[in-house]
Amino acid sequence: MSFAAAAALTLLAGCSRDNEIVDAAGGIAVTRSACPALAIPDYTGDVTLFNPPASRDSRAIDVVATITNLRTTCNDNGSDLASAVTFDVLARREAGSEAREVTLPYFVTVVRGGNAVVAKRLGRVTLRFAEGQQRATAQAAASSVVSKAAATLPEDVRRQITRRRKPGDADAAVDPMANPQVRAAVSRASFEMLVGFQLDQDQLRYNVTR
Structure with a gap:
């Protein structure tokens, strides 16, 4: 499945060539990847199913599943950044010995500047518990x-961030990111790819308050 962000949270970066900011002469080197960072938003990396569904008693826990082992690649050839992510879902059931399938919904969202959702897609992953087995894994x-x-950062912003400053310069100790315009430009050029379970309100509340 794929989606486009036409407007064009533990993080992993996929590539770092086109938007690299490095002071090769020494000092502090900053490497910024143009590729979306990858993360699992808080409270969405696991889901608990109950039987009966309305119960929140620990004795009613049916299945617990967790997203783990996120892996990403980024192809920065051409005018677009194409990112692909794979991840594992590990699950444990509390009871039952017969073979069983459990299907769980998940989301993949592209966020710009930390808070603007520019694209979202839902998917489903099916876990197959073999007869007599309490654990299952799916990808x-x-x-x-x-x-x-x-x-990509505008060239003038790149120059402000990478400009060499000598001791004694009036702004030698000033962080370029303290400039609101620079900070805003970096935020606009920053994208994240967020992956998590698509939880209903009760499931999210359980994760937050347990």
Whole structure:
């Protein structure tokens, strides 16, 4: 599955060539990837199913599943940044010995600047418990496409961030990110690819308050 961000949270970066900021002469080197960072939003990395569904008693826990082992690649050839992610879902059931399938929904969202959702896609992953087994594993995948132009810092901002400052200069100790315009430009060019279970309100409340 794939989706495009036409406007073009533990993080993993997929590539770092086109938007690299490095002071090769020494000092502090900053490497910024244009590719979307990958993360699992808080409270969405696991889900608990109950039997009966309305119960929240620990004795009613039916299945617990967790997203783990996120892996990403980023192809920055061409005008777009194409990211692909795979991840594992590990599950444990509390009771039952017969073979069983459990299907869980998950989401993949592209966020710009930390809070603007530019694309979202839902998927489903099916876990198959073998007869007599309490554990099951499944793998899922997703992808996103972000405009390279939208994820690339303007040249004037790059110059402000990478300009060499000598001791004694009036702004030698000033962080370029303290400039609101620089900070805003970096935020606009920053994208995240977020993966998690698509929880209903009761499931999310359980994760937050348990």
